[in-house]
Amino acid sequence: MQARNSAGKQKSAGKTKPSFTETGRRAQIVAATIEVIAEIGYHKASFAKIAQHAGLSSTGMISYHFDGRDDLMREVVTEVMTLAEGYSRARIEAHESYTARLRAAIEGNFDLLADYPKHLAALVEILGNLRGGDPGMDFFLDTTETNLALQVEQVRKGQRAGEFCDFDPWVMVRAIRAAIDDVVLRATQDPQLDVRAAGRELADLFDRATRRTS
Amino acid sequence: MQARNSAGKQKSAGKTKPSFTETGRRAQIVAATIEVIAEIGYHKASFAKIAQHAGLSSTGMISYHFDGRDDLMREVVTEVMTLAEGYSRARIEAHESYTARLRAAIEGNFDLLADYPKHLAALVEILGNLRGGDPGMDFFLDTTETNLALQVEQVRKGQRAGEFCDFDPWVMVRAIRAAIDDVVLRATQDPQLDVRAAGRELADLFDRATRRTS
Amino acid sequence: MQARNSAGKQKSAGKTKPSFTETGRRAQIVAATIEVIAEIGYHKASFAKIAQHAGLSSTGMISYHFDGRDDLMREVVTEVMTLAEGYSRARIEAHESYTARLRAAIEGNFDLLADYPKHLAALVEILGNLRGGDPGMDFFLDTTETNLALQVEQVRKGQRAGEFCDFDPWVMVRAIRAAIDDVVLRATQDPQLDVRAAGRELADLFDRATRRTS
Amino acid sequence: MQARNSAGKQKSAGKTKPSFTETGRRAQIVAATIEVIAEIGYHKASFAKIAQHAGLSSTGMISYHFDGRDDLMREVVTEVMTLAEGYSRARIEAHESYTARLRAAIEGNFDLLADYPKHLAALVEILGNLRGGDPGMDFFLDTTETNLALQVEQVRKGQRAGEFCDFDPWVMVRAIRAAIDDVVLRATQDPQLDVRAAGRELADLFDRATRRTS
DNA sequence: CATGAATGAGGTTTCATTCAT
DNA sequence: GATGAATGAAACCTCATTCAT
Numbered sequence: 001m002q003a004r005n006s007a008g009k010q011k012s013a014g015k016t017k018p019s020f021t022e023t024g025r026r027a028q029i030v031a032a033t034i035e036v037i038a039e040i041g042y043h044k045a046s047f048a049k050i051a052q053h054a055g056l057s058s059t060g061m062i063s064y065h066f067d068g069r070d071d072l073m074r075e076v077v078t079e080v081m082t083l084a085e086g087y088s089r090a091r092i093e094a095h096e097s098y099t100a101r102l103r104a105a106i107e108g109n110f111d112l113l114a115d116y117p118k119h120l121a122a123l124v125e126i127l128g129n130l131r132g133g134d135p136g137m138d139f140f141l142d143t144t145e146t147n148l149a150l151q152v153e154q155v156r157k158g159q160r161a162g163e164f165c166d167f168d169p170w171v172m173v174r175a176i177r178a179a180i181d182d183v184v185l186r187a188t189q190d191p192q193l194d195v196r197a198a199g200r201e202l203a204d205l206f207d208r209a210t211r212r213t214s
Numbered sequence: 215m216q217a218r219n220s221a222g223k224q225k226s227a228g229k230t231k232p233s234f235t236e237t238g239r240r241a242q243i244v245a246a247t248i249e250v251i252a253e254i255g256y257h258k259a260s261f262a263k264i265a266q267h268a269g270l271s272s273t274g275m276i277s278y279h280f281d282g283r284d285d286l287m288r289e290v291v292t293e294v295m296t297l298a299e300g301y302s303r304a305r306i307e308a309h310e311s312y313t314a315r316l317r318a319a320i321e322g323n324f325d326l327l328a329d330y331p332k333h334l335a336a337l338v339e340i341l342g343n344l345r346g347g348d349p350g351m352d353f354f355l356d357t358t359e360t361n362l363a364l365q366v367e368q369v370r371k372g373q374r375a376g377e378f379c380d381f382d383p384w385v386m387v388r389a390i391r392a393a394i395d396d397v398v399l400r401a402t403q404d405p406q407l408d409v410r411a412a413g414r415e416l417a418d419l420f421d422r423a424t425r426r427t428s
Numbered sequence: 429m430q431a432r433n434s435a436g437k438q439k440s441a442g443k444t445k446p447s448f449t450e451t452g453r454r455a456q457i458v459a460a461t462i463e464v465i466a467e468i469g470y471h472k473a474s475f476a477k478i479a480q481h482a483g484l485s486s487t488g489m490i491s492y493h494f495d496g497r498d499d500l501m502r503e504v505v506t507e508v509m510t511l512a513e514g515y516s517r518a519r520i521e522a523h524e525s526y527t528a529r530l531r532a533a534i535e536g537n538f539d540l541l542a543d544y545p546k547h548l549a550a551l552v553e554i555l556g557n558l559r560g561g562d563p564g565m566d567f568f569l570d571t572t573e574t575n576l577a578l579q580v581e582q583v584r585k586g587q588r589a590g591e592f593c594d595f596d597p598w599v600m601v602r603a604i605r606a607a608i609d610d611v612v613l614r615a616t617q618d619p620q621l622d623v624r625a626a627g628r629e630l631a632d633l634f635d636r637a638t639r640r641t642s
Numbered sequence: 643m644q645a646r647n648s649a650g651k652q653k654s655a656g657k658t659k660p661s662f663t664e665t666g667r668r669a670q671i672v673a674a675t676i677e678v679i680a681e682i683g684y685h686k687a688s689f690a691k692i693a694q695h696a697g698l699s700s701t702g703m704i705s706y707h708f709d710g711r712d713d714l715m716r717e718v719v720t721e722v723m724t725l726a727e728g729y730s731r732a733r734i735e736a737h738e739s740y741t742a743r744l745r746a747a748i749e750g751n752f753d754l755l756a757d758y759p760k761h762l763a764a765l766v767e768i769l770g771n772l773r774g775g776d777p778g779m780d781f782f783l784d785t786t787e788t789n790l791a792l793q794v795e796q797v798r799k800g801q802r803a804g805e806f807c808d809f810d811p812w813v814m815v816r817a818i819r820a821a822i823d824d825v826v827l828r829a830t831q832d833p834q835l836d837v838r839a840a841g842r843e844l845a846d847l848f849d850r851a852t853r854r855t856s
Numbered sequence: 857c858a859t860g861a862a863t864g865a866g867g868t869t870t871c872a873t874t875c876a877t
Numbered sequence: 878g879a880t881g882a883a884t885g886a887a888a889c890c891t892c893a894t895t896c897a898t
């Protein structure tokens with residue numbers, strides 16, 4: 001009861017700095033969770049399987065460090081999103097044109113996928129299994145929506161700048177997201193898949209789909 | 215034994231024509247399953263929830279009519295695929311050009327989605343939660359793969375015919391599938407979504423992505 | 429509710445002579461029960477398995493013809509005991525000396541076993557799984573006890589006649605019974621077992637164990 | 643995982659020494675299982691009854707400590723066999739002649755039966771309800787067969803040494819085993835039975851049946 | 857007579873969580 | 878901090894039985 005430094009509680013309490021070992025345990029559990037989810041899927045990733053994969057002797061350890069399954073998943077999502085941020089931002093901002101930025105955004109996902117094959121898979125699994133109404137997971141639906149809205153905004157700018165042709169930005173952004181996620185999931189089940197090649201293909205595909213035909 | 219006439223067994227046995235009421239109960243359970251899956255997802259769709267939704271007094275009734283969860287899901291998939299077949303084939307074959315056929319194929323999905331909003335959602339949920347290694351569900355992975363292969367073949371013909379530009383047909387077909395499925399899942403959670411409009415947008419999107427630029 | 433002609437009820441009612449087809453059905457079910465019990469054991473012989481083995485479409489048929497599981501088992505026991513009676517009595521009464529009668533009694537079991545391999549197995553399974561306290565099965569415990577008592581009486585006569593040496597007749601009779609039953613059960617699982625040879629061996633064994641040493 | 647230290651797993655893992663309390667609970671459950679089986683038989687000994695008898699609040703506790711019903715039964719068999727070993731070996735090796743050894747072997751069973759009336763009953767119930775084909779229980783069939791083979795070997799030596807007369811050792815050993823088991827089962831249902839007396843009777847019986855007549 | 861759908865109890869197992877040590 | 882035993886709910890499945898047709 002005492003140590004329960006869930007992500008949320010840390011933010012609200014603020015002053016109880018987590019000890020080193022606790023941070024280590026949390027990270028260890030998060031890492032194991034990512035691997036288990038990537039391998040057997042979100043719903044079958046029980047505490048028992050995660051504890052086993054992490055080399056923990058009991059599931060109680062997980063309940064001790066996380067305030068329930070949702071809290072653990074929140075941490076996983078946060079971890080992967082932070083990681084993804086590092087792959088996207090620099091790549092995107094290195095370009096001026098919106099077409100180049102779109103390509104960079106797409107290919108950034110596949111760079112991440114190549115380096116951390118299981119992280120994106122876990123993220124896609126978790127977000128893909130969300131349903132509205134799970135209290136405690138609403139945060140993620142909002143986060144996801146916000147992310148998409150940012151991309152929509154960029155696309156709109158590209159359209160106003162005359163680089164992109166006329167289309168519904170929401171449909172386009174979601175189609176891109178869905179196509180990427182599909183490759184992510186397939187990659188975890190078929191290790192031989194050439195993700196970089198698939199990334200280039202998708203970048204080309206959506207380049208043609210968005211480019212203004214003079 | 216008794217009602218245990220699973221789809222497979224019916225085919226192999228052949229002569230035991232299912233009674234009207236039995237067919238009725240099975241259909242009723244399948245219908246309830248589709249609705250429950252569409253509402254709360256594949257993994258949370260327990261026999262208890264399905265029985266409740268179907269107005270049955272016990273989960274034993276489902277076990278009585280179906281040879282386990284996999285058998286029930288097989289029936290759902292078969293039902294929806296048969297339904298989908300009716301929406302696709304005629305629309306596609308009504309056109310000559312491959313570009314028109316691609317558009318028809320995409321929009322056929324959305325016609326089906328508009329008429330039976332939950333059927334496609336259930337299908338996508340089930341197939342999206344499959345993992346290789348589930349014995350008894352391998353059939354569906356094969357079916358899905360076969361379906362995609364057929365579409366890949368059509369795309370290849372379009373390329374050879376000079377209607378489509380040069381791209382990896384597998385990546386394209388999967389991107390189309392993923393984009394459609396994404397709309398399907400969103401539609402079940404947001405009833406206000408204009409699925410026909412989304413369908414036209416996607417058809418336009420992939421038309422631009424595939425069309426040969428003169 | 430109407431036809432329910434269980435064995436017990438027939439005796440008490442008396443006047444409703446069972447129709448030919450009903451007798452046939454009952455016999456068919458009893459035969460199937462014997463085979464199923466011999467193959468998979470008393471407790472695993474569910475109505476479902478019996479109905480399947482009998483070619484019946486539902487377990488309801490069994491409940492219709494028999495007043496529950498106990499009633500069915502009663503019929504099986506009665507059937508096999510009647511059959512066994514025919515193998516024993518004549519063989520035993522063909523001899524004068526008690527040593528010869530004992531041998532005949534033992535070998536009679538193996539003649540029956542050779543002719544109807546599954547009947548004795550079913551009997552042994554049922555009786556071997558009885559526990560005092562099952563109401564409705566007490567009859568069998570009594571029957572079994574009575575049978576043993578009869579054999580005990582014969583043995584006592586043999587002792588008084590000076591053919592048998594001095595031993596506890598109950599222990600002897602039960603040991604004989606147990607040894608025979610053991611072969612019966614083994615025979616159902618090992619079809620290659622030479623039951624006649626085993627029978628002769630047991631007859632010799634208990635001949636030496638009972639014979640008066642001059 | 644967690645307590646799941648089944649007998650087999652302990653041996654293979656080796657290094658995870660079970661905690662005292664865990665060993666205690668396992669032993670407690672095994673003890674309760676022995677008593678329940680002795681009272682109501684192998685097949686009716688459900689987890690619910692065992693948990694109730696052990697003072698546990700749920701059947702989940704048993705699944706927590708044992709890897710399924712088979713694992714629990716394995717532990718019971720192992721426990722009783724180990725116990726039986728202690729009663730047999732010393733008694734047998736205290737004698738030189740094979741006739742004396744045979745008597746000691748038989749009477750050792752009844753000493754054990756007198757001290758632990760339910761242990762042997764549970765063992766006989768479990769082994770007597772085995773069928774070939776239960777995967778996971780094959781080990782016991784092998785063990786049983788091996789035990790019998792050892793006894794057969796001793797009997798053969800006695801025959802070669804001229805102490806025993808000529809008979810099929812397998813039939814003899816099985817008859818002895820069956821006769822003992824019969825008393826064991828009867829003893830659990832009739833507490834007034836004088837097991838030592840029955841043991842002496844059986845020892846005498848098989849002494850006469852095996853002894854060489856000068 | 858026969859059918860087979862329906863029922864409700866009971867079986868084992870897995871799950872996330874709590875708590876004493 | 879860490880452990881792992883304990884808990885109770887919920888999952889799927891099978892059983893014997895009943896009953897409308």
